[in-house]
Amino acid sequence: MKSLGIAIIGAGMIGGAHGAAYRQFAHRFGGDGMELRCVCDMNEALAGDLARKYSFRKTARDWKQVIGDPDIHVVSVCLPNFLHTEVTLSALQAGKHVLCEKPLALSAAEARPVRDAALAADCVSGTVFNYRRIPALSDIRKRLTTGDLGKPVQISVLFQCDYAADPMLPHSWRYEFDKAGPGALLDLGTHAVDMARFMFSDISEVTGAISTISVPERHLPKAATSGHGHVDLSDEMAKVGNDDVMSGLLRFANGAQGFVSASRVAVGSGNRLAVEVHGTKGTARFTTEMPSFYELALFEAGRPSNFVRMPNRPSSAYIGQLAPVPHDLASIGYSEVFGYLIHEFLEAVAEGRALENGSIEDGYRAAQVLDAIQTASVGNAPVKVDWQA
Template sequence: MAQKGIAIIGAGMIGGAHANAYRQFAHRFGDMPLAIVCDTNAEMAGDLAQKYGFKAVASDWKQVISDSDIHVVSVCLPNFLHTEVTQAALAAGKHVLCEKPLALSADQARPVRDAARTAACVSGTVFNYRRIPALADIRARIEAGDLGAPVQISVLFQCDYAADPMLPHSWRYEFDKAGPGALLDLGTHAVDMARFMFGDVAEVVGAVSTISVPQRHLPLGTTTGHGHVELSDETATVDNDDVMSGLVRFANGAQGFVSASRVAVGSGNRLAVEVHGTRGTARFTTEMPSFYELALFAPGQPSNFMRVPNRPSSPSIGDLAPVPHDLAAIGYAEVFGYLIHEFLGAIAEGKPLENGSIEDGYRAAQVLDAIQRASVVNEPVKVAFED
């Protein structure tokens, strides 16, 4: 049997999450060696390869994609490089998992979506939070009608990595390279979770944007992730949002609120979801990962919340839980592993990855565009539905 080598393109912070997940699960699917880590920074590529057991390093992503021994590619590059590399990987017949956001705009995402539709390989967008057992459970309850007809959803994704004004300027703070700031970097997850729960968004009724740190110092050295480095005296303008919020209406008539912040002090990586239906409410936050809260309406009885634990039988877990016991917390790394396991399983079975597809990445981009536009024009913006 031919080897199906795995390559990670981009050795930064998120590349490590992919590498860890492949190391954990690739062996379950036969001969799928951890082959190459690719990055223009040779030291970073070497460190990541050594840490997670990848056999080789490279500096040119085009050479990696042209390598006939590489069958699986994770694209873990800065946002502005996602479309070019993902399209090239699809054209080369590679199975490809692209980090979010799929592109800086829906116009840029559309060719990737079109290529994925015709490619004879498995592809997906990294929407790892769909695999949180509690959120998968809540979605299953919505589909089963347990919460009644959808009425309202609130999804907040809050981080504080940019709250420190002494964090150096980088591509993340440039609209041309990162697109909308917190909205695209974090709000992509919020928008996808809203769609995951309630379906397509028909209209953005309104949106508001804030830049709270308008200038940042340029770094003297290389930056990685959200790390601090020595700063120069020179500053550069931040021209994308630190906070963005949007009020939306779904195709099913329900309403929603999505918000993203990279300056929410005290929020390391917080996703909070609250769903209201005509018969019940469900709430979950990543700050309390062991359970979600649920209240179901019963005539003549008080609607007291109950705690529903993450159980081994929950969707997305199966035999993957390292500690298969009720209320054993499921963390970020485990959930990321479930995504990689599902991706590799789709490859092994020759089936599409439907739970977080390239199509989902494109649909999210359409909503993100509408939110960004609504914040500028200060009026409702329709979201176009395309086949």
């Protein structure tokens, strides 16, 4: 196999996660393998630091230079939300294999051309829905698919962080609606909505939603920022234009109901995903705060249904031999799961097949639901989701 050049566009916080995962898994593929070729960012120091840390050969300042480089074949788009559409669309049109960070776009209308381009392109593409690779959640979905949990009844998905709870964190693009879209909803709720779809399939209606801005304004920073760290602040304030908390009630095409909530001000929640699934025969629940196991209760007539702890197994059939320590009781964490996503993406590239578990189509479907939640929160009325569009 000809050596394939890998590039990361965007050297910020999440670009580092891509860099670490590529460094871990790119060498696993045969022939001449895959080469860590370029890190692109307008901040040259940031790009250089990431390139050195994970052994990428060079850096670039202009993403268009990367897209036009014939030695670059695989691209991760790790830019601020408002740049995802343009860069991903350009990469697809140039024939690059592309993995776009969530959210795919600021709205479904912006996401649809990207989805259409992905369907037409002769290359592999995907949206970063890494939490699908948590063995426990994959196992819960399998139990739903096989009928072990019975007919789907209800699901609750919470994605809670506290990075914005501190009012002294600086204002940035994340707090501007025209650059970030809905705040916690788009930044974090994308994962919650995708997980609800992953478990229960298509969502037909958002029956209600509510949003809150708990920190109404923030200080502007004195210099450029990256991630969620503290920096020197100016005396000038800027209004926060998107939600800190957003919650929505869902109706699924299969008749089940659901609740999703996203918060960036949930004090004490570093990066918490909590999923609880109820079926006619059983219940399962998992939280990333307790990654070693999940809880499962199955109903059988005439017998008590107590929760039992099931290990979040590295030896899951989904992971195979990817886990460095494949002992059943060794816990699986964020970095491993992110690596499994990158491995699956590169495996699809190497084999010339579509990435189906977290596709661009999945990113578009999530965008449709996110639009409906936002609209329902503004209009205080139910909103249909055209999941056949």
